[in-house]
Amino acid sequence: MAHRLFEGKEHAEAYLRFRVSPSDHLIQQVVDFVEKKKGRPFDLALDVGCGSGQGSTLLAKHFASVVATDISPAQIEMAVAHASMPNVTYKLSTAEELPLAAGSVDLVTAMSAFHWFDRPRFLQEAHRVLKPHGCLALLNYTLDMELSHEGCPSDTLNAICEEFYAALRPHFSPHLRTTSKPLYKESYEAIPYPHKEWHDERVRRTVPLSGFIGMVETFSNYRALLKKDPKTARRLSSITTHKASQKRLRDGPSSPQHRPPSQLAARGWRNSIRSDYSCPTVSSPSLPQTPHRHTQPLRREGEGSTANMTERYDCHYCKESLFGKKYVLREENPLLCEML
Structure with missing residues (x-):
């Protein structure tokens, strides 16, 4: 049975913004495998469960055409709205009934999606649409992150995030247990193709x-958990x-002990002021009862008044927009709150 998730518009937007795409190196490994086992030309790739299209775009650099499918209208809408490669076509489709003719595809991929499919039916469909000697690539990543x-x-940062993961473990789908890796291993062993390769890759990414x-x-x-509570x-x-922000501010090389967080948050600005603005959400039972105030950046070096600024700023701690939603967070600023 297929499992339908990731279908809301808000979730699709978050998926596009935050999900980590496969590395170019990993995609190149897939392409090299196709070339070794099937050979060129690379006419058509099919990306199943494409989400908002990050992986589909990477495939488009190597194939004449890419068809990318997803069961979610919101995900397909997001992918089309942000499409950057003219040779990618997005289609609304289930993984178990693919909209392509038999023997027409050089490569079928499923990136961070295979575990949600009706796997036996999907594998039958993938086999149907693949050309002779065509290839199937199943990619996924796990929470085994450092x-x-x-x-x-x-170890301090990892311990903080391990608490985050631990709080989420009770909410894993029973379908996945606490990790999808065994599911992929089982499917890998069961797929009857004569030539198979399993790769474990460690990928380093810099993100705020x-x-x-x-x-x-x-x-x-x-x-x-968000749906439930x-x-x-x-x-x-x-x-x-x-x-994590507080630990990073205390211990990071860019935050000397003699420099208060308010100055660190506003560095690069000519001036800053402390505001008595208080977030209404900070007194909510759903947030930590830690009083704090905000630092409002006024202007950059060499720039004019705030009327010319395009950035808006949000509070990293309480998620509340500052000063009547006039400013938005620049991701390179670690924190825009001074803890009292």
Whole structure:
């Protein structure tokens, strides 16, 4: 049975913004395998469960045409709206009934999606649409992630995020258990193709803290908690963000002990002021009872008044927009709150 998730518009937007795409190196390994086992030309690739199209775009660099399918109208709408490669066609389709003719596809991929399919039916469909000697690539990543920040002990950051993961484990789908890796191993062993390769890859990516938290918030277990108890889910994100931000500010090389967080957050600006603005959500039971105030950046070096600024700023700690939603967070700023 296929499992339908990731279908809301808000989730599709978060998916596009925060999900980590496969590395170019990993895609190249797939392409090299196709060339070794089938050979050129590379006419058509099919990306099943494409989401908002990050992986489909990477395939488009190597194939004359790419068809990308997903069961979610919101995901397909997001992919089309942000399409950057003219040789990619997005279609609404289930993984178990693919909209292509038999023997027409050089490569079928499923990136972070195979575990949600009706796997036997999908594998039959993939086999049907593949050309002779065509290839199937199933890609996924796990929560086996190690976090680091220059000057901050990795074990400290990893311990903070492990608390985040631990709180989400009860909300894993029974279909996946606590990790999808055994499911992929079982399917790999069961697929009867004569030539198979299994690759474990460690990929290093640099992302802002907000990007990492946002990525975890797109995972199915977080979405399950968000649906069941939105206040608890948002509180969990806020606590994790606050802990990691504070640790990074205290221990990172860019935050000397003699420099207060308010100055660090506003560095690169000519001036800053402290505001008595208080977030209404900070007194909510769903958030930590930690009083704080915000630092409002006024202007950059060499720039004029705030009327010319395009950035808007949000509070990283309480997720509340500052100063009547006039400013938005620039992701390189680690924190725009001064803890009292």
